[in-house]
Amino acid sequence: MQDRTFAASRRTFIAAGLSSLAAGALSRLFAQPPLADQGFASTRKIGTGIYATISDPSKGAQTTCNGGFLVGKDAALLIEGFNSPAGAAFQFDALRLTTKVPIRAALDTHFHYDHSMGNAFYSAHQIPLWAHTDTARRISETYASMQTMPREKTLAPFDKRIREAKTDLGRAHSQTDLAAASEILASVRASKLSLPTRSLDPEELPLSIDLGGLTAILEHHTGHSGTDIIVRIHHQNIVFTGDLLFQGKYPVTFDPKASISAWRRTLAVFASFDKDTLFVPGHGQLCGQEAIATTLAIFDDITEQAHKLFRSGTPLEDAKDLYIVPPSFKHFPIWSWGFVIGSAIELLYAEWAPGASSRTL
Numbered sequence: 001m002q003d004r005t006f007a008a009s010r011r012t013f014i015a016a017g018l019s020s021l022a023a024g025a026l027s028r029l030f031a032q033p034p035l036a037d038q039g040f041a042s043t044r045k046i047g048t049g050i051y052a053t054i055s056d057p058s059k060g061a062q063t064t065c066n067g068g069f070l071v072g073k074d075a076a077l078l079i080e081g082f083n084s085p086a087g088a089a090f091q092f093d094a095l096r097l098t099t100k101v102p103i104r105a106a107l108d109t110h111f112h113y114d115h116s117m118g119n120a121f122y123s124a125h126q127i128p129l130w131a132h133t134d135t136a137r138r139i140s141e142t143y144a145s146m147q148t149m150p151r152e153k154t155l156a157p158f159d160k161r162i163r164e165a166k167t168d169l170g171r172a173h174s175q176t177d178l179a180a181a182s183e184i185l186a187s188v189r190a191s192k193l194s195l196p197t198r199s200l201d202p203e204e205l206p207l208s209i210d211l212g213g214l215t216a217i218l219e220h221h222t223g224h225s226g227t228d229i230i231v232r233i234h235h236q237n238i239v240f241t242g243d244l245l246f247q248g249k250y251p252v253t254f255d256p257k258a259s260i261s262a263w264r265r266t267l268a269v270f271a272s273f274d275k276d277t278l279f280v281p282g283h284g285q286l287c288g289q290e291a292i293a294t295t296l297a298i299f300d301d302i303t304e305q306a307h308k309l310f311r312s313g314t315p316l317e318d319a320k321d322l323y324i325v326p327p328s329f330k331h332f333p334i335w336s337w338g339f340v341i342g343s344a345i346e347l348l349y350a351e352w353a354p355g356a357s358s359r360t361l
Contacts, residue, residue: 026278026286036094041087043068043094047236049214051098052280053080053091061187063087064114065282068240069095070233072211078106078127079231079240081119081194083187088118092125103127104211107218108196109242109282110225111135112255113143117187119194132220132227133199140195146188154185161338170321173337180336200229223263225255239273240280247284247291250298250332253347254339260299260347267296299344301326306345307352316349 040060067080108131158178165171231240320342
């Protein structure tokens with residue numbers, strides 16, 4: 001484990017150095033007023049024909065995640081369906097402040113509710129909706145039943161975990177999970193499911209999209225949901241990552257198709273991008289390579305602690321509550337203990353189980 005500890009320390013050191021490099025570029029971006037600002041989200045220009053929509057969930061849940069749009073001479077591309085039709089409408093209106101060119105499509109970077117529940121707005125405006133080929137199925141399988149099942153029945157497993165928690169710590173963790181599940185349910189029940197009209201098969205990616213003087217590359221990477229697609233604008237070193245990158249937060253890992261080892265390989269790919277790359281993360285503020293190094297360090301820390309528990313024979317259900325947030329990440333929000341920490345440990349235990357095909361250590 002010494003090598004892993006050294007790697008985490010080195011990444012923290014690198015992150016600190018890169019933060020100062022990114023700070024100058026980001027401060028110049030934020031020196032200009034945003035194109036649009038509704039409190040819950042603001043949209044600002046971050047490149048030639050490139051705009052980022054950054055959410056502030058503390059001021060409303062209309063968007064929740066980050067997105068943006070690209071504007072060429074001939075067409076535009078919207079990125080993300082957000083948490084609600086109101087969120088998608090905000091971004092659409094911001095786009096129309098800049099251009100009247102036709103909209104080629106709106107892209108969901110993956111199927112999760114906070115990136116897709118606003119799709120109905122795009123459908124109502126006859127905007128083609130693009131997403132990974134598995135997105136339509138997973139939206140339907142995951143969220144359709146939530147719209148019809150009684151609220152109490154949907155949340156019953158989370159209530160049960162609170163009642164049956166063996167420790168005060170476990171009970172507190174389970175309460176954060178109930179709050180997160182309630183948030184998801186509220187979003188899904190307030191929305192009409194709208195499915196992609198064009199499926200992007202990973203076999204056809206990367207895919208180049210020419211908008212007229214502005215070219216975007218759509219790429220599939222693994223780790224967060226199994227349906228993740230990023231948008232790269234190579235000649236301007238800008239990347240929209242979806243939830244393959246969280247800035248200043250612990251990554252959410254609850255999806256059954258998530259993989260810590262695959263996610264870390266994807267982050268290593270991001271780390272190979274130009275040192276001046278500007279990332280639009282799925283959640284958090286605009287960032288540079290320092291966010292990649294920090295996220296890898298978070299995964300290093302979870303992995304190291306989980307592996308000690310695994311080697312000592314600690315049962316999975318107990319191990320999920322035993323992770324200790326280190327001082328270096330104390331200020332990083334954890335949206336839900338079970339959906340973030342517990343699920344990451346569960347994924348790691350599965351990778352280390354006898355006969356598992358992938359290993360992180």
